[in-house]
Amino acid sequence: MRRPGGAGARPASRWALPALAVLLALPMLGGCAGQLEDQPRALPASVAVPLPPAAPRTTGVDSPAAREHKQLVGFFGGEYHAPATERFVDEVLVKLAAASDTPSQVYRVTILNSPIVNAFALPSGEIFVTRGLLALANDTSEVAAVMAHEIAHVTERHALRRAELEKRSAVISQAADVIDDPNRSKTFKSYAQLSLASFSRQQEIDADQVGIRVIAKAGYDPFAASRFLVSLGRATDLRQSLHPGAEAKPDMMATHPSTPERVAKAVAVARGISAPGIGETGHDRYLAAIDGILYGDDPAQGFVRGRRFIHPKLGFAFTAPEDFVLENSAQAVLGVTQDGTEALRLDSMKVAPETTLVAYLASGWIEGLQTQGTPEAIKVNGLPGITVLAKAESWSFRLAAIRVGGDVYRLTFAAKDLTPEVDRRFRDAIDTFRRITPEDARDVRPMRVAIATAAPGEGAEAFAARMAVPDHPLENFQVLNGLDGPTLEANRHYKVVVE
Structure with a gap:
């Protein structure tokens, strides 16, 4: 969770009911997540007209690719800088680029400051890997397999091909809307959805196969891809068992499903290249390169420790109710119970000093909620606040806003069945919000x-x-x-x- 007003700090302000997943504004990603290949094109020399000296110049305007880069980096917590690790992945990328089908293509890798396990590429050749992925990988060949997979999405122009299919699917959907027969309309729409899903799965398998051939050509172990896919599946299973609300986060399994079929195909491709144990794995050298990298939450975004969230930089702490599991992101702290019947979100916004908490609450920070009763002014460990009940479809909410200087911290609790006992637990959790001392901050x-x-x-x-x-x-x-x-x-x- 970041300071409000910073890059990527503006939180989404809508609950997706009934799943209760917080809607995060994901940028459209290339390759695995389907970004259009929208690159600026230079005018041919024959039609390029030089500007006169007195003509006004436009400066500081980002290209579409640069804007996309900034949005993506901002969403995933910014860039992560660790010189030894960065040099290492750069060296691996150079070897992969030379072994790829387009060795003249310029590639660049950026490490993202996120504990989420993910990787993706833009059509421009920019590759992104999270520090969470680097922590999960066990050797050089596994990281090479991930980056080669993303290079394959670029060389195979998967983003453009997916965009073309999406356009055709949109035409099918539009046609379905004007068909009088409801059964035929439903059939057309189902066909469009299944076509896209099948195409995306096939792209992943194709990128696996191309990537495996690239890492083998570069001298790495071709079986690394299947090893990492297995680790990815196990990590996702463990994370979901510990964090039932993890589906709201953009991890790699959302775009790179690790199915047994996919693992088997990756093994088959590797066996067609060489026997196990032939290519370089680079285990020790890789571990030396990632020794000391951050694991889990970044101190700048606060820490989750069990049910407690503490943010040394912003100077506050909060404890969730019993049975909640918390997960932190750059946008908010999310929490959910094991059975999924209760959830919470903690985020913050800059609010003008002249705006009262009553007026801010009335502005409606969650779309579609109907407040119930009169807002109640409260004091939370000496801080002014306000709380009220609300309702939306099958969920009931306890909302609280607490002012700390120019910031308003927003606590949103939701329950399928908001009994007096459940509401008391929510009220008790609100009362745990407090400023922390420098000693508290040093202890974490x-x-x-x-x-x-x-x-x-x-x-x-x-x-x-x-x-x-x-x-x-x-x-x-x-x-x-x-x-x-x-x-x-x-x-x-x-x-x-x-x-």
Whole structure:
């Protein structure tokens, strides 16, 4: 969660009912997420007319590609800078570009400051990987497989081909709207949706196959793609078990499904190239390159520690009700119960000092909500606030706004069945919002990836005891290192998470 008013800080202000997923303004991404290839084209020399010296010049206007880059980087928490890691992925990208079908294409890789596991490419050749993905990968060949997959989306012009299919699907949908027969209309629309879904799945498989051939040509282990797909699936399963509301976040599984069929096809392509163990994996060198990178939340966006959220930079803390699992993002703190019947969102906005909290609440920060009763003025640990009940379809809400200087922190609680007991839990959670002291801020330290060597006889349980993650340390250690069982290889390097 960022300071209000900063890049990417303007939170979406609508709940998607009944799923209760917060609507985040995702930029359209290339390759895996379908961005149009909208690149500026230069005029031919024969028609380019030089401007006279006195003509006004337009400066500082971004190209469509530059605007897209800024939007994407802003949404994913900004760029992450770690010189050794950046140099390493740059070196890998240079090798991949030379082995690709378009070696003259200029590629650039940006590491995004997000714990989410994701990667994507723009048609311009810009490739993005999150630090969350780098933490999950276990060797150089796996990161190479991810980047080669994204390069394949560019070289195969998947974004443009998908855009053309979407246009055809739109025509089908428009035609369906004017058909009198409801059954035929439904059939046409279903056909359009299935065609797009099938096309997207096929693009992923095609990009896998092209990418595997590229990494093999560059000298890397072609089986790395299937290994990473397995790790991706396991990481997603673990995350969803710990964070039932994780579907609201733009992780890699939303655009790169790791199905058994896809893994099997990746293995088959690799077997057609070489036997296992032939290509370079670069395990130790890769772990050395990511040693010390941030893991989980960025200190600049606050920390989740169990049910508690603390933001040292903005100077506040908040504790969610019992049974809630919290997850932080650049836009907001989201929470949900295991059964999905209760949820919360904490975000903030800049509000003019002359705007009263009553007036701000009346402006309606969530579309479609009908407030119930008279807003109640409250004091929350000395801070002025206001709270009210609201209703929308099958959900009931407890809203609270707390003013801290020029910022208003907005707490939105939702429940399928807002009983007096549930509402009391929500009110108690509102009362936990408070300013923190410098001592509180110093007590919370960021988590980082550290590299440790297994001694003879040491197993996964011993390494799990070193993990600073609050939940399921053994499962997290195994997923992070691509392990299936408790046995470790003596003198081999492994990743652990430390504070």
